[in-house]
Every structure is written in structure tokens, then in C-alpha cells.
Amino acid sequence: MLDGLSHGDRPRFALARPPFYGDNKRLAIAACPRVFQMPATVPPPAAPVDKSGERVRRMFGQIAGRYDLLNHLLSLNIDKAWRRRTVKLVPPAVGMRVLDVCTGTGDLALAYHAAGDGQVEVVGTDFCHEMLEVARQKGATGGRESIPWIEADAQHLPFDDDAFDIVTVAFGLRNVADTDAGLREMTRVCRPGGKVAVLEFTTPRKQPLKGMYGWYFRRVLPRIGQLLARNHECAYDYLPASVGQFPQYEQLAQRMQAAGLSDVVFHPFTLGVATLYVGAKPTTDC
Numbered sequence: 001m002l003d004g005l006s007h008g009d010r011p012r013f014a015l016a017r018p019p020f021y022g023d024n025k026r027l028a029i030a031a032c033p034r035v036f037q038m039p040a041t042v043p044p045p046a047a048p049v050d051k052s053g054e055r056v057r058r059m060f061g062q063i064a065g066r067y068d069l070l071n072h073l074l075s076l077n078i079d080k081a082w083r084r085r086t087v088k089l090v091p092p093a094v095g096m097r098v099l100d101v102c103t104g105t106g107d108l109a110l111a112y113h114a115a116g117d118g119q120v121e122v123v124g125t126d127f128c129h130e131m132l133e134v135a136r137q138k139g140a141t142g143g144r145e146s147i148p149w150i151e152a153d154a155q156h157l158p159f160d161d162d163a164f165d166i167v168t169v170a171f172g173l174r175n176v177a178d179t180d181a182g183l184r185e186m187t188r189v190c191r192p193g194g195k196v197a198v199l200e201f202t203t204p205r206k207q208p209l210k211g212m213y214g215w216y217f218r219r220v221l222p223r224i225g226q227l228l229a230r231n232h233e234c235a236y237d238y239l240p241a242s243v244g245q246f247p248q249y250e251q252l253a254q255r256m257q258a259a260g261l262s263d264v265v266f267h268p269f270t271l272g273v274a275t276l277y278v279g280a281k282p283t284t285d286c
Contacts (some may be wrong), residue, residue: 092116209272
């Protein structure tokens, strides 16, 4: 007996009997193989994206100088709105400590610093030296020299347990070689009762936007990116490939729960082009 079906029920996926066309059983039998015909070829699964630390560090080092320009151009500046909404949904309070890992050129860290009006301590970390240099320059020119920019791997953060009230990452978690290790480290350094927030690209679920987005992401964006920021690592081919193989929506929420977070929710932005995931670190008495 199949689950949910009585002996008298016929499962929906049961093989259908061949149709009979009057008394011409030969015609019916001849038609039968077409019902079960398999495709001649099955496309092989995509090769896993190379997310080795050395490759990713080298790739972002090569595009650091034009990273912000291309991000804003290719997203039509919508990425700025996504970061503002992240700060609004996971807001800092006076006296809080905020850590932004995989900070890149520091946009989300700078957004938190601005929202805290100088009364929130913000720290940015990244393992790519060239990207951090851009972040330092942006912080200095904007009067935000108080932000420390620390060169560190998200899988091995140089901080004590329970050190920050909010731990964030924007468009960087999928570049970490071990996603689960990165999530565990973010959870470890978050204090009990604090929040972990992950802003990441996702694939829209509904047509026709899903098809349009896929075409742009796979066909147009890599060509523009490579043209404007030439690099030997094909960074803008890596982008759609890494997004396509990264866990999304419920899958990433489950990974966050497995890392020790609770009450995980996600908020799709711009019809699902990007998604913010937020989880809380349980208090010790729970």
C-alpha cells in the first residue's frame, strides 16, 4: 500500500494501459512504446564551481578597483536599496557591535555605521586585501575612519564567542569554500539573542521574470562584466554559476538552522532577485 492511498486507489503516476482503437490491437500495441520513450541524451550535471580560497581571493583582487562601479551598473543601483532595507529590517541600536563578514568594499558595513550615527561599533572583515583597501579608502573619505577593516577568513574569524550583537554578510557567503563552516562561525561570534543576517542573490521563482532574469544573468551580465573589468579568473562567469549552485530560500534557511540559529525567516527583494535571510542566536536559557 502506498502512503495516502487505499488498496482501491490508483496512484497518479501509475502506468496507463495502452489505448485500443476498436479491434485493432496491433495499432494499440505499436503506440505503446511512445508512452515510455526516454530522451536520447540527458545533459550532464554542471561541474561544481571552484570556490577554493586562493582562486576566490585572486579573482576579487583583480576586479577590486571596478567592483563598485560594476555592481551598481549591472544591478541598476538596486543593490544600494537592498542594503538599506537590510539595515531597516535588522536595525542597530545604540551601543551595539556589528560585524560584517566578507565585507568586500565595505558597503554594508558603511550603511550600518551611517544608521548608527556614530553610536554603533562596526567591524568589517574580508580575506581579500585589495577589496579591503578600497573599503578603507571609502571609509576615510566619508569621515568613517573609526571602522576597523580586518583581513580574515570567514571560516576562521579572529573574535571571541558571543562578541557581536549583529553579524551580517552581503553577497559573500556563496563565495566561502565551506558554506556551513561560514555560518557556524557567524553564529559563534554572535551573542545569544543577537541576529545573523545573510543577503544573497536568488533566482526568481515566477515566470516570466525567472526566464528573463536567467537569460540576463547567464548571457548578458558576464559579457558586460568581463568587458569592463577584464580579469584572468572570469569573475562574471563565476557569478551566475555560483548563484545557480548555492542553496536558496528554504534550503539556505535550513542550513542556518543547522548552524545553530532559530526563528529563521527570509525576505525576497525585487521579486526574488535577492533575498535577505535572518536568524536569531538562541539565548543560553532556552
